[in-house]
Amino acid sequence: METNALSIGFAGLQLENPTMLASGVMGYSAESFHRIAKSGAGAVVTKSVGIQPRVGYVNPTVVQAAAGLINAMGLPNPGIDVFSEEIKFSKTILRVPLIVSVFGYSAEEYATVAKKAAEAGADAIELNVSCPHVKQTGAEIGQNPKILAEVVQQVKASINKPLIVKLSPNVADITVLAEAAVKAGADALTAVNTLKAIAIDAETMLPILANVKGGLSGAAVKPVALRCVYDIAEKFEVPIIGCGGVSNWRDAVEFFLAGASAVQIGTAVADDIEVFRSVTKGVENYLRKKHYRSVKEIVGLAHRK
Amino acid sequence: METNALSIGFAGLQLENPTMLASGVMGYSAESFHRIAKSGAGAVVTKSVGIQPRVGYVNPTVVQAAAGLINAMGLPNPGIDVFSEEIKFSKTILRVPLIVSVFGYSAEEYATVAKKAAEAGADAIELNVSCPHVKQTGAEIGQNPKILAEVVQQVKASINKPLIVKLSPNVADITVLAEAAVKAGADALTAVNTLKAIAIDAETMLPILANVKGGLSGAAVKPVALRCVYDIAEKFEVPIIGCGGVSNWRDAVEFFLAGASAVQIGTAVADDIEVFRSVTKGVENYLRKKHYRSVKEIVGLAHRK
Amino acid sequence: MPTANNTLRTTQIVQIRTESPTVKTFVLPDRLCCKAKPGQFLMLWIPGIDEIPLSIMDASNGLVSVSVKAVGDATRHLHAMAAGATVGVRGPYGNSFTESRGRVLLVGGGTGTAPLLFLAKLLASKTERLSFVEGAKTKDELLFVREIGGVCQEKNIITTTEDGTAGLQCLVTQPLASLLDKDRFDMIYTCGPEIMVKKIFEMTEKRKLPIEASLERLMRCGIGLCGSCVIGKYRVCRDGPVFNAAQLREMKDELGISKLGFDGSRIPI
Amino acid sequence: MPTANNTLRTTQIVQIRTESPTVKTFVLPDRLCCKAKPGQFLMLWIPGIDEIPLSIMDASNGLVSVSVKAVGDATRHLHAMAAGATVGVRGPYGNSFTESRGRVLLVGGGTGTAPLLFLAKLLASKTERLSFVEGAKTKDELLFVREIGGVCQEKNIITTTEDGTAGLQCLVTQPLASLLDKDRFDMIYTCGPEIMVKKIFEMTEKRKLPIEASLERLMRCGIGLCGSCVIGKYRVCRDGPVFNAAQLREMKDELGISKLGFDGSRIPI
Numbered sequence A, B: 001m002e003t004n005a006l007s008i009g010f011a012g013l014q015l016e017n018p019t020m021l022a023s024g025v026m027g028y029s030a031e032s033f034h035r036i037a038k039s040g041a042g043a044v045v046t047k048s049v050g051i052q053p054r055v056g057y058v059n060p061t062v063v064q065a066a067a068g069l070i071n072a073m074g075l076p077n078p079g080i081d082v083f084s085e086e087i088k089f090s091k092t093i094l095r096v097p098l099i100v101s102v103f104g105y106s107a108e109e110y111a112t113v114a115k116k117a118a119e120a121g122a123d124a125i126e127l128n129v130s131c132p133h134v135k136q137t138g139a140e141i142g143q144n145p146k147i148l149a150e151v152v153q154q155v156k157a158s159i160n161k162p163l164i165v166k167l168s169p170n171v172a173d174i175t176v177l178a179e180a181a182v183k184a185g186a187d188a189l190t191a192v193n194t195l196k197a198i199a200i201d202a203e204t205m206l207p208i209l210a211n212v213k214g215g216l217s218g219a220a221v222k223p224v225a226l227r228c229v230y231d232i233a234e235k236f237e238v239p240i241i242g243c244g245g246v247s248n249w250r251d252a253v254e255f256f257l258a259g260a261s262a263v264q265i266g267t268a269v270a271d272d273i274e275v276f277r278s279v280t281k282g283v284e285n286y287l288r289k290k291h292y293r294s295v296k297e298i299v300g301l302a303h304r305k
Numbered sequence C, D: 001m002p003t004a005n006n007t008l009r010t011t012q013i014v015q016i017r018t019e020s021p022t023v024k025t026f027v028l029p030d031r032l033c034c035k036a037k038p039g040q041f042l043m044l045w046i047p048g049i050d051e052i053p054l055s056i057m058d059a060s061n062g063l064v065s066v067s068v069k070a071v072g073d074a075t076r077h078l079h080a081m082a083a084g085a086t087v088g089v090r091g092p093y094g095n096s097f098t099e100s101r102g103r104v105l106l107v108g109g110g111t112g113t114a115p116l117l118f119l120a121k122l123l124a125s126k127t128e129r130l131s132f133v134e135g136a137k138t139k140d141e142l143l144f145v146r147e148i149g150g151v152c153q154e155k156n157i158i159t160t161t162e163d164g165t166a167g168l169q170c171l172v173t174q175p176l177a178s179l180l181d182k183d184r185f186d187m188i189y190t191c192g193p194e195i196m197v198k199k200i201f202e203m204t205e206k207r208k209l210p211i212e213a214s215l216e217r218l219m220r221c222g223i224g225l226c227g228s229c230v231i232g233k234y235r236v237c238r239d240g241p242v243f244n245a246a247q248l249r250e251m252k253d254e255l256g257i258s259k260l261g262f263d264g265s266r267i268p269i
Ligand SMILES: Cc1cc2nc3c(=O)[nH]c(=O)nc-3n(C[C@H](O)[C@H](O)[C@H](O)COP(=O)(O)OP(=O)(O)OC[C@H]3O[C@@H](n4cnc5c(N)ncnc54)[C@H](O)[C@@H]3O)c2cc1C
Pocket: B059, C041, C050, C051, C052, C053, C054, C055, C056, C066, C067, C068, C069, C070, C071, C072, C073, C074, C075, C076, C111, C114, C215, C216, C217, C218, C219, C220, C241
């Protein structure tokens, strides 16, 4: 098998393999991106960046649940001006696409941050319109198709780079939001961000996270994330990046079969930073065993009738 | 401690302890209800019943996921006319409240079935407006506040028994649906039904469930279910029955602290039918250790400021 | 909650043997079911078609065998498969026959013979005497004749066919009455059509003999949740499929009389 | 993914000891952290306030101890707690010091002495010679003097204070130069303020001596996800907190110079 069985291109991005670091995980520094790339990731997505610096929430910001984690970091980030330097430096050492995740409190803010990120050298922009635990941004935008469309349009108009919109699973019908994003100009979709959740401690009778509510990630959400990808792929032709609970090659293959062209991995990095390599190797073996020449050939196969 | 530390009354129901069998689990026959009651349940909810018999879906109807199950039974049920006999017989042997779960394809159907169930002797009616895998009923009603209100109103007008509405977690904001249900006459809410999910098999490249999509239950969904209860309790004064991933006393306590007056248990019955007794015992010990005289005293405590 | 048993595993059929014109045995590698005990069953996924409960007929060396009668859509699809085909497996599920010593009688009808053969192999070296009574419609449908001959002594085997093409011409229950009166048995095991099981149970009850019967019911989840397989207060998938005399007594209003259909209503057997 | 370590456990403080005007030791029962190795840390939840990383100072018989300096909101709340108070624990996390034989030197500053004391106890019987250099601002803040005296020979202990109220009047790094030149050491372990660690590392580098240093960074998740604790390409929580000479060399642009602040921007140390 040629070594490029794993390479995949979509939305103007060219990936050597279809695994990416999910936003928010080890996502601040060029050295971290570099290390993740060396661990086998085909692309890296940065922590979500806004217009101003944010210190995020007090701890606890992460708590374990059954087969997953609940986090409420509160979008800590140094602001796009400071982060632009990190983007520039990253581009000098990184040999895989760097996707900058962006958030804002208005369409204008999203556009401003995205523009600066693109100018600093981002290979693509991912819009975080789905963070479930920060008020007035994140999911509040990602749950309303009209507001979402406006944000996507303004960002699209202000950058010349591929635009990925990361969707929230906390909606009644994700295809409505997907449609709004695509019609407004999204080149690809990431599905999905975390599920809105809470953890309460019986002993102290208190919510554990300082922010009370957070987002559930990890294996627990995989069946929901996979269903979101399946739902979108059933309705549109749009490149989808699957995200939620991927920790081994089998999970990744399930996402490809559901209709994803690539997968993002977040929580599983806690277990093993080399997860990108092991997933990629596993997918490669799978393709070989099944006599496929490219991962592209299996995208969406679970929909065949 | 008096033995009635666990007893709780709400919405006109009086329970000896705050655990119930969730709808759909062992939910067809009087003998099963009786056995569940003997295993310590404070009330039992039947499988959801409609106006006509339904055979449900072909197998596979259940598949295991990380920390949970995905099921798509397809609402198999003998129809309310046949089931009325089972209700009548159940009432002759059952010493805990029997709650009949009802579904329909229109407000009229819901009302008709609920009326017959009430006439046959149901102690309360639970409306299943949240089944995520049967088209044109279930979640499609439970995701739309207007349709939901209409269904609740019609049912409420046709019965003289407590009316519980079981909500779907597959919505952007569960409090909107909760509000619609309460304003339309719901006496209590059950939160929540399953999360819409899918399982795909890498080897055969096929969705596993015959119905393709199903509902995720079990420990995986607990953080989401708990958040739904917390969200509702934050906004209204309405009795809430927590449901989703309860398998031990700690889970139950977390639901009480979040604002639930009782919990339903489904998936955990697969591990141990005596789960009702062990949960109840555990809650009792907890209350004693914490010097509470009644479970009522801890309902909603996680909201204290 | 999530257990290894409940995880759906895909595997490839390694061998298919034709046992009769309507029954084939399928041999599958499976790490968990190969450790099953006689009486347990598995859920077999025929991809894209159905998932059905099947008694385990043999289990050893990483392999598990099931013997399947083609009766409908799923079983016919399975019969049409060739070695190498992919299927899914969950389990093993359910309880198993208890191990008895002394004089043991096994009574099998149809594919119900399969789990009894598995049990017989286990008991062969541990019992004082192992008797096997097997019945079928016709000679061709008498299953595992050779295998039973390998574990029981010739004189302890009785076969019956309805058309008289082999053994006695009668129902399997016929020779039982005199056998039970003539001989002392420490345990009777049975599996087969429910009418047969019911009759045998009536015979053992009359004589106050211990019995264990493996029952079949419509099964969906296989793990005690969906309620499809309920008989009386018992779930066949989880509390059974093997039930003893005390339990069978509790379900006498339904045994051989009615079962739950796909819609959960009671239908006559 | 979900591990026992990562599960938040609540537990009650069983003992509180005052070590200095600013440092208290808290003893907690915890099934998992009581098995920690020297160098590992835990995340302590102060309910309703914060959750902070703390080095494990001792672990045995079901109990774990941490020594905490009151420096801000969380640590002051902790100091205000009484025995019996409920806290939450996750961990133990991170790697640990490697066990060396031969002649070993430990250099501690401030609460950095805590994990070194834990290590010293472990190494006492296994090494040829165990030397301890400890520094503090003033006599009152010299931690664990008695305990260190219990594991190291008097002549192998050097203490320094900035105000000269005990031991030598100088920084802890001062006596080190001559010690390292005079004596042969097979391993140097250090933990304390990063400026101190940096200086010591420069000294060991000059002399080509092996070293292991435990670092501190802002930590949120403690499990290698959030990126708060990154130094160079390493996550202090997951790849550390203990780093060897080769690793310290890789982070020399940041060690003692800058760290990530709460907003993820680089701030000077
Ligand atoms: C514990 C148990 C062990 C069994 N062991 C064996 C065995 O070793 N060999 C064997 O050949 N058969 C066995 N069966 C029966 C086997 O499961 C059915 O023959 C099979 O499911 C029929 O499927 P079908 O689609 O081919 O037939 P269908 O056309 O669906 O129906 C044919 C008959 O099978 C019954 N049936 C259908 N689906 C199921 C189901 N999910 N569960 C139970 N019964 C069903 C129907 O009630 C009907 O009477 C067992 C059943 C149970 C419950």
